[in-house]
Amino acid sequence: MSLPIYPSTSTFNIPAINSNYRSYLTAVVGGSTWFCTTGANPILATNQPAPSTSLISSTRLVSMATIFQKVYIVDGSSTIFQANPSTLAMETYSTTAGTHPTFCNLACNWRSRLILAGDINSPHLFYCARLGTPTDWDYSQTDPASAFAGNLSIAGQIGEPIIALIPYSDDYLVVGCAHSMWMLSGDPADGGSIVRISDSIGIIGPRAWAIDPVGTLYFVGSGGLYRLRPAWEKLEPAKNLSASTMNRFFDALSWNYQSIQLVYDSDLHYLYVFVTPTSSTSTGTHMVYDARYGGFWPQGYPRLVGPTSAVAFEGQNDPNSRAIIVGGWDGYLRVMDQGAFDDDSSTVSSYLVFGPLHPIPMQSILTAATVNFGDLFLGDASSTWNANLSLYGGPNAFTVTEGTPRNSTFINYSMDQRQKTARQRLRGEWFTVKIHNSTNNAYFSFESALLEFEPAGRNRERR
């Protein structure tokens, strides 16, 4: 997936006649609202609120919901902001009935209701505007479409603070709390019910969830990455996907210091788990969960890339305009680009480490390493391929993993040596193999390797 890049000098081109159906990406940066679409530069919404009155906070993450082609933005202040993508302008949000909630930092559209939560004064409450009327907050009405508010708890208790609103479908709204998950099944104002999905698994952040094309809800909760299908007709209880492979990574997450956001790439079947430190001076370690093989793959991006926000954007009904877009610390929007070998001019440093290997129950000598890096593809240039092989040997598994290897050797493979056998001799009882690349604008791939060992007698090192 990739999006074409448009220079800053490009002219805004109102979408073509016969293209009345448009897809915009709404972005909030520095308290200002922008509309982005393919084929043109982003457009700053007109009628931005004056800084002295009600400008969107520029220091907080915001939450947005779209209903009837309007975008409602909350930032934890007393104001609800309203943007109109049709006119590319900000508008004044005015209630038509009742009083709108204040200080909310969570918003979503569910059943064409504007749902708000995260009010710092009442963090356990959620507020639902009238169905189809995002400006009606009159809770005194009793008709099935009326506005209502509520909390999520067992009888006689105060609910937990609401962390995330997840509009799973028009029928189900999943609400994540710190240590519990709830679901609104059907409209509570029209005979619906509120059920508890879990009394122990919560969600770690307002954006720590994503839904794949077949309705699987992924979320990062207490104890790991979970998969869940909440809809009763295809119910699948929460399943921990990380406990047996990457438990410590998720166990150590703290949403006080890290912003966690999930985005599902439906083309590549990757679930991105973005873990961005809340400090702009730190670089995060992110994770990709491969839904096909079920593996976890740590990722690192340049600090400015963040991402501080991310989204799966579907452009003009065109596969080439579908993309995972990430917003950075520097106000840029970037795209995961399958045609790129670097990170916006920064080198992608990558590695794979195999082992620790214990070929025979005694000391041995690694006599040959044959690595198959696979084929190249038509059009690949030698300058876009580079791989290094490092071999490490030591007396125990620790020294060749987290510790300091006793012996090591390094081999660089050029493009035409992709099936080469390296005949360096390396002594040890345990071994690791590291394949890596730090050459800018170059990549490597790996298909298999074959290591040959010969016995070298008893281990004579003192332990």
Next chain:
Amino acid sequence: MAQKVLPIPMPLGGVNKVVARERQPEDTCWDALNVLPFDSYGRARVGQRFGITKAWNLALGSTFVQGLLPVLVITYPTNNSTDGYGQLPPIAVIPIPSTKLAGIVSTWTSGGIPWSTGTGTGGRLSDGTAANATRPNSGPGGPIVPGTGGGTGGGGANNTWTVTAGPSTAGTVNEAYAMLTYGGSTDSIKVKWDGTGTGFISPGSSTLLIITTSSGTGTTLLAEHGQPGFYGSSTQCQVQYTVSLSPSSTGTTVTVTMHQTSGNNSTLLGTSTSTIGTAAIFPSPYTVAATVFLNSTGSAAPYVVTLL
């Protein structure tokens, strides 16, 4: 003990940091960074991940991106533009200058544009008259529809300009001009008032033509060339013009200005000029036509559109 050969398969199971070091599962690795199980070409062979590029080469600010949300929008043609709208290629419209975001004239509500390749007799009005034809002083107005047949090309642009306050309001004006990006000889511009009974008025030259607002269905108030506009309880003003072009028109311009009147004075609110581009190469002769709708609400009225 004999030599031992140890195969290392592809670690499609990803990184596993839970098992004991000595029990690392075969299809996993114990550490990795910036690799993915599928290469950039979609094959399952572990390799370095693809990179990241700018989606738009424009920073939206100097601070962090606070939120992103995809929004789908569908827009429909506005008043008086249904016939031609949706059938013609798009017009390029210049952006609203960021320095002129506040003011009285508030929004464009639609934009469209006018170039169709030389397959027709040119853009036509809804009554069938060629958009660039001389019109009688009476007859219906209406939007431009695409021409048919061979010969010349044409098209139409429909833009709506909404006026939200009266002319006496002080302050700056949002100069949200809809502009043709293609120019032509100014003496071929024809202007039509979308009222009743006036039809085309040809300026004959590049002389200013000022049109006042009027009710869309009521009496048309039409100013003469170079004269300030009339006041009126108007709701809409339509300016429709065509420009004859030739290959040599590339590089020439069409200028549209917006005026606000007060009493007998007319204040120039802004001017916007566009230059014909090389993309606008059509069989000669060819025409372009555009319509500007000037809407006003409430008591707002005397805005004038001047075509130069």
